[in-house]
Amino acid sequence: MTNASSPSFRPLYDQIKILITQSLIAGEWRPGDAIPSEIDLANRFKVSQGTVRKAIDELAAENILIRRQGKGTFVASHSQERSSTRFLRISRDDGLSEYPESRLLSVSRTRAPEESARLLDLRTGASIFVIKRLLSFEHSPRIFDEIHIPAAIFKGLDEPMMRAYAGSLYSFFETHFGIAMIRAEEHIKAVGAGEEAALLLNQERGASLLQIDRVAFTYGDRPVEWRRGLCFTDRYSYVTEMS
Template identity: 45%
Template sequence: MREYAPSSSVGLTLYKLVKRQMLAGLSAGEWKPGEVIPAEKQLSQRFDVSIGTLRKAIDELVAENILIRHQGRGTFVAMHSREQHLFHFFNVVRHDGLKAPPDVALVQFAKTRADKKTCEKLGIASSAKVFKLTNVLRLNNAPVQVDEITVPEALFAGLSESQLRNRPSTLYSLYQEAFGLNVIRIDERVRATPADEEQARLLGIAPGTALLQIHRIAFSYNNQPIECRVSYLDTRHYEYCPRVAQ
């Protein structure tokens, strides 16, 4: 793992430095999703810190759902499961509070060049190539949300329509398993918007119906943005309810 230069450590406590170095290793693919990380003694020697300092760094990574402790087995790099996606990244619930995994259908997939705003959000070069896809999410056999998703071609080289249609689990599981990109947090902003003709058609509503527009940026390790998404939620029977951080 590349160690950080002293100049990058100004103002950081020792355990924060260890955490940063561990994130660098995760970002570089040194420890892959589902794999156990080295024993605490080995890591404390590697970073030249006490076991207590190391554990504090690991505690934060566990609290952020980047690592997972399994009693008697060790500490593992988190993997995306359908359940994890549902409770950490899917923030739609029925008005009575019921939360269920959606059925997702791909309706459009293309490779194109990103506009300036998307390039800024993803931190990529102007007019860089991206993959754009549109999904319709259904709950209780009714369409409730349209997702318009953009990812950089440079990070998702070879992404195909077949992969998207035939993936066995969630989209974020595909990112992780096929491209080594682990979504560890999201940033979302919401506003109201009227449905345009295409959104109305996909959701089975009248054009102009009020929708909740949700702007999301998904981040991997070291705050690397890997996905830009705009969702359109029909709130007649469902609502946006983000998970409160613990």
């Protein structure tokens, strides 16, 4: 019986993918870094360049790595201009793009409620940070976010630290905690605005809002953030594509 026919068979390139991912988890290469060249990795893992190439191809297709001809292959980072808007799908109906302005409302440490605990693989009641913020487009508040993250992972996070940081939230997570978001799942509903959301978004109570629930994952498909965004979608839409 060959290795290939065993039930746990994985093609070589897939094993290389796992090894690269493990180096990402371990922090051997951090977001923005160049990883070793294909030749170097081939020598290190004792496989051919083509096999390394196929592994990197797939990781690049997943937006985990970024290839740049002539320069090298880099670990994707939310600090790069190109991917700072990768997870923001709200945009103006006329297509003109504008980066929203963020206003931090509060940062608090509490115990995880049932839902976000379950989705984050935590015990109910585990310690989390809850971040509330308001995103504005054209100086008009549009999105009210409530973000839950495990305190164990984001140790030492506090409000002054967040206020001091200029870039996006995921860029902040990367630079201060080494946590890179690589994938997210969203569940979207239409809901009526509650008291808090209505107030913050300058709408009537009961106004129709998009409720966008997200779980975001870091390397190795580990869930590390849950959030609920409430979004007023007049003249704006949530844009997505499928194939």
